[in-house]
Amino acid sequence: MALRDVIGQERAVHILRGCIARERVPHALLFAGDDGIGKKLTALNFAKALNCTGGQGPGARGQNETLFEVTDHRTLDPGPRTLHDSCDQCSSCLKIEKLFDPESLILSGEDEKSLKEKIYVSHPDVALITPYKDEIRIEVIRKLEEALTYKPFEGRYKIAIIDNADTMNNSASNAFLKTLESPPGQSILILISSRPDMLLPTIRSRCRRINFNPLPFHVMSALLREKSGKYDEGRSLLLSALSGGRPGCVLNEDLIAQRDRFFASLKRLSDSVDEEEKGDIDELLEWAQVWLRDLAVFKATGRADLLINSDREGEIKALVQGAALKGILKLAQEIYNIRVNTRFNLNEKLTRNYTGLLIRKRLGRLNAGK
Numbered sequence: 001m002a003l004r005d006v007i008g009q010e011r012a013v014h015i016l017r018g019c020i021a022r023e024r025v026p027h028a029l030l031f032a033g034d035d036g037i038g039k040k041l042t043a044l045n046f047a048k049a050l051n052c053t054g055g056q057g058p059g060a061r062g063q064n065e066t067l068f069e070v071t072d073h074r075t076l077d078p079g080p081r082t083l084h085d086s087c088d089q090c091s092s093c094l095k096i097e098k099l100f101d102p103e104s105l106i107l108s109g110e111d112e113k114s115l116k117e118k119i120y121v122s123h124p125d126v127a128l129i130t131p132y133k134d135e136i137r138i139e140v141i142r143k144l145e146e147a148l149t150y151k152p153f154e155g156r157y158k159i160a161i162i163d164n165a166d167t168m169n170n171s172a173s174n175a176f177l178k179t180l181e182s183p184p185g186q187s188i189l190i191l192i193s194s195r196p197d198m199l200l201p202t203i204r205s206r207c208r209r210i211n212f213n214p215l216p217f218h219v220m221s222a223l224l225r226e227k228s229g230k231y232d233e234g235r236s237l238l239l240s241a242l243s244g245g246r247p248g249c250v251l252n253e254d255l256i257a258q259r260d261r262f263f264a265s266l267k268r269l270s271d272s273v274d275e276e277e278k279g280d281i282d283e284l285l286e287w288a289q290v291w292l293r294d295l296a297v298f299k300a301t302g303r304a305d306l307l308i309n310s311d312r313e314g315e316i317k318a319l320v321q322g323a324a325l326k327g328i329l330k331l332a333q334e335i336y337n338i339r340v341n342t343r344f345n346l347n348e349k350l351t352r353n354y355t356g357l358l359i360r361k362r363l364g365r366l367n368a369g370k
């Protein structure tokens with residue numbers, strides 16, 4: 001695929017193709033936005049477009065000057081579909097394409113293996129870095145720095161894509177900052193993050209930030225039907241709403257089964273303290289927001305057709321019976337605050353118990369259960 005095939009991120013793609021058209025690509029870019037909405041996909045396709053040697057890619061220019069003057073991305077017309085994009089066929093494009101499925105590649109060398117770092121390389125000038133055990137360590141940043149000191153081997157640019165860049169630990173961040181302060185020529189660093197506020201401000205300020213947004217439900221629903229070939233309209237709309245417009249979340253897992261599991265868990269928390277309860281607290285809190293959204297909507301309107309989880313009407317109706325709208329909204333805010341704070345490694349059990357207590361209190365169920 002190519003940049004032109006990225007669905008639902010037209011604005012970001014437009015800006016990136018504009019950078020190629022202007023031949024002014026920032027040394028450092030920050031792709032910011034929720035997980036599962038196409039940041040990495042766009043980054044890889046951007047890398048393909050930058051180093052493409054066939055078709056109309058910048059690497060093929062020279063005999064084929066088709067640039068036009070551009071002063072503002074809002075007025076930029078990227079022109080024909082293939083202009084300022086990859087050909088998706090040349091050897092450079094095919095090599096980079098392999099990074100779409102990095103796990104299928106072996107790591108770039110025994111050294112990296114022993115360091116337990118993840119640098120994926122399928123093109124000599126393009127590297128994809130991902131965290132190992134939720135962390136990017138200084139060793140991998142040093143490797144990156146070293147790789148960037150060499151001139152591009154066969155592409156036009158040296159490109160490093162750092163996925164979940166906010167997982168760089170302190171020493172890695174500081175080392176990376178030095179690279180950002182004096183980036184080697186022809187190098188392009190693309191940071192990807194769903195939590196850009198966790199990056200050092202000094203890193204953020206040195207990157208050109210491009211925001212990615214969740215997909216509108218109707219766009220995502222059409223995409224799902226096309227990609228999967230198995231969902232009808234109702235189900236694809238439910239999945240779009242459940243995922244909050246994040247196709248990556250649906251294509252990678254069974255979202256409905258996941259929802260059922262977490263909703264059951266929330267229901268148990270609303271009944272009593274469950275000492276045995278386990279599972280990812282972060283995900284639980286994320287699902288709690290979807291759950292509370294429906295509770296609030298049903299309490300306010302009494303309309304099942306406005307629910308995301310319209311197939312769970314009975315349960316939602318029962319839950320809101322003893323609750324006041326004000327309490328549900330307050331709870332939603334409290335859950336949101338807890339979610340923000342779980343980034344600082346709160347004690348999981350305490351957080352779960354506290355969340356349960358808030359749910360019972362705000363939904364008027366303190367005396368229910370035990």
Ligand SMILES: [Zn+2]
Pocket residue numbers: 051052053054055057086087088089090091092093094
């Ligand atoms: Zn190509």
